[in-house]
Amino acid sequence: MGRFESSDSHGSLELQPLRVPQPKGDMYSTAKELVEALPDWSILSEDEEQGLIVCERKARALSAKSKVTIKIEGPDGIPSTTVTMVSESDGGLLGGDKKNVNEFMKLYRRRVV
Numbered sequence: 001m002g003r004f005e006s007s008d009s010h011g012s013l014e015l016q017p018l019r020v021p022q023p024k025g026d027m028y029s030t031a032k033e034l035v036e037a038l039p040d041w042s043i044l045s046e047d048e049e050q051g052l053i054v055c056e057r058k059a060r061a062l063s064a065k066s067k068v069t070i071k072i073e074g075p076d077g078i079p080s081t082t083v084t085m086v087s088e089s090d091g092g093l094l095g096g097d098k099k100n101v102n103e104f105m106k107l108y109r110r111r112v113v
Contacts, residue, residue: 002064002089004097006105014105015098018083020112024051024074027081030111031070034104041068041104057087063096064089068104083108 006017020027028048035041040058044067051072059065066089074081085104087097 002066002097003086004101005086006084006101012102014102014109018105018109018112020081020083021079022081022112023079024072024076024081027074027083027112028053028072031072031083031108034108034111035070038104038107057096057100060096063099064091066097066100068100070104 006015008016010016025048028051031053032043032046035043035053035055040060042056042058043053044056045054046052051074053070053072055068055070057066057068066087068085068087071084071086072081073084083105085101087100089097
């Protein structure tokens with residue numbers, strides 16, 4: 001099973017948690033809109049109160065489909081939000097989990113920063 005999680009230890013900004021001075025609700029809405037706009041991505045479940053969006057990223061060449069969890073955390077009413085991601089997959093010759101996090105966060109960062 002493959003797994004990749006955003007972390008401050010990664011060198012690329014797209015692979016690190018995103019911290020922005022924006023309200024949690026706005027960040028959640030933007031994340032949901034982006035998932036809905038991305039080809040090969042679909043929402044499996046969502047919980048705005050908990051700040052969770054669970055998605056499926058369809059398989060691509062040499063990698064399996066993935067379950068991607070987006071977590072949006074921050075205090076209500078205060079513009080301070082942290083966004084993290086975890087991608088998990090079974091099978092495939094090449095791990096697509098790191099690519100999934102990079103793909104989403106690169107586009108997400110452009111929308112919110």
